[in-house]
Amino acid sequence: MPDILVVEDNPDNAELARRVLTARGFSVRHAPDAESGLQMALDQTPDLILLDLGLPDADGQTLVNWMRRLPTLAHTPIVACTAWPEETAQRMVAAYGCNGYIPKPINVARFADQIAGYLREGQP
Amino acid sequence: MSAAVPRAAASAPAQLVPASRFSIAQLTEAYNQTRVDYLVPMPMNAARLAEYIHSYDVDLEASVVAVDGDAILGLAMLGLRPGRSWITRLGVLPSARRHGLGWALMQGLLAGSDARGLTHNVLEVIKNNAPAYNLFVRCGFHAQSELLVLRRPPSPPPAPASGTVTWLADDAALALLAQRNDQPSWITENESLVRAGQVQAVTVHRPEGGQGWLVFQVQTFRGLPMLLTRLTLRTLTGQPAEVGAALLSCLYTRFPDLDTQAENVAVTDPHLPAFQALGFVEAFRRIEMHRTLGGG
CATH class of the missing domain: 3.40.630 (Aminopeptidase)
Incomplete structure (x- = not known):
């Protein structure tokens, strides 16, 4: 069962992601900020990190940078989730080494397929 | 300071009170709630907001919170430096918008700034946020420069x-x-x-x-x-x-x-x-x- 770590400060968004992904058979953990997200990722390396770029204690780019420095997380798929305009999101994702991004609000009908696609891409 | 939001400006009952009546944790929670649907929400935790208040000379006595009873509906903060003030962190909860609270919060800040004899006010608004930009124009502001993050x-x-x-x-x-x-x-x-x-x-x-x-x-x-x-x-x-x-x-x-x-x-x-x-x-x-x- 793939383990997805959702780092998202908005509880409604996190709950929606959890419902959709657990219905697909994924295991979901939730961290509400960068500090706990990093700790949870270190405690147990997830198969994929879904990362809100706007977090209350540090922004998502900073967290990606931190995670990519760590050998255990250097190659873990990180997918940004953001309401930024497409052009901005693509710039940031490319610059910071995320594997891709999913626009907010998520498309509930497509969301689990999008995550499954990134998981497949992330397999060695 | 405790000022009723004029009926003409707000259909919801609301009072403006100084932000100093609230803890940093309460202000942080309210601020995040006002930004929950923003394109660039920039959420904060209490430590970050406290640092922001310190670094940018935000005066919580001069900053205002719109309340309905115990419920916070919106807030706006004012930075004070010699001769000038800075408006920041303005936001209204999504459920309380379109009742004139943004205007009321702005007027509360500007009245406090004017009363302190500060002749120059500045603020920044994210480009293409037309509702906020138009509000600020109605409050007497004009665009001065474009800034990049x-x-x-x-x-x-x-x-x-x-x-x-x-x-x-x-x-x-x-x-x-x-x-x-x-x-x-x-x-x-x-x-x-x-x-x-x-x-x-x-x-x-x-x-x-x-x-x-x-x-x-x-x-x-x-x-x-x-x-x-x-x-x-x-x-x-x-x-x-x-x-x-x-x-x-x-x-x-x-x-x-x-x-x-x-x-x-x-x-x-x-x-x-x-x-x-x-x-x-x-x-x-x-x-x-x-x-x-x-x-x-």
Whole structure:
């Protein structure tokens, strides 16, 4: 069962992601900020990190940078989730080494397929 | 201060009260709720908001919160510096919008600013946020400049800088700021850098000619250096694009592993080509707006 770590400060968004992904058979953990997200990722390396770029204690780019420095997380798929305009999101994702991004609000009908696609891409 | 929001302006019953009546935790929670559906929400935790209040001279007695009984409906904060004030963190809960609360919060802040004899008010609004921009125009503000928020992921510079390089810290770094000749935004003013602390600087004297300095701060995450921020460049002689590139190259030769955020770089800043050459990417833009008491 793939383990997805959702780092998202908005509880409604996190709950929606959890419902959709657990219905697909994924295991979901939730961290509400960068500090706990990093700790949870270190405690147990997830198969994929879904990362809100706007977090209350540090922004998502900073967290990606931190995670990519760590050998255990250097190659873990990180997918940004953001309401930024497409052009901005693509710039940031490319610059910071995320594997891709999913626009907010998520498309509930497509969301689990999008995550499954990134998981497949992330397999060695 | 406790002022009723006029009926004509607000159909929901609301009172404006000083933000100082609330804890930082309460203000943080309310602020995050007002931004929950923003394109760039920029949420904060209490520690971050406290640092923001300190660095930018936000006065909670002069800042206002719109309440309905015990419920916070919106808030707006006011920074105070000699002769001028700065409006920031304005927001209304999604469920309380379209009742004139944004206008009421603005009027509450401006009345407090005017009463203190502060003749100049400034604020920044994210570009293309038309509702907020239009509100500020109705409150007497006009667009003054366009500002960039830039990010640069960690990497070494394309080429190391040559020349004489000197690193400075604390008072020696702060002393350079007296030489500024730009017109910084509130958050990049010298007062902000001094209050935020932990200032460092690098000066460079290029062999081809040209000299300048770069003041910056290093923010930490989990107690370790993580983010370079509050970058302030000055070219003393030579071309700003070249001197700026040399300064930034020095910075990233020394800090190749650190992320960077450069806030409120004016689109007219002559160092902008240097930022672009060193790999900065644009996150979003702000419009700086001004209002002068008595017109002008």
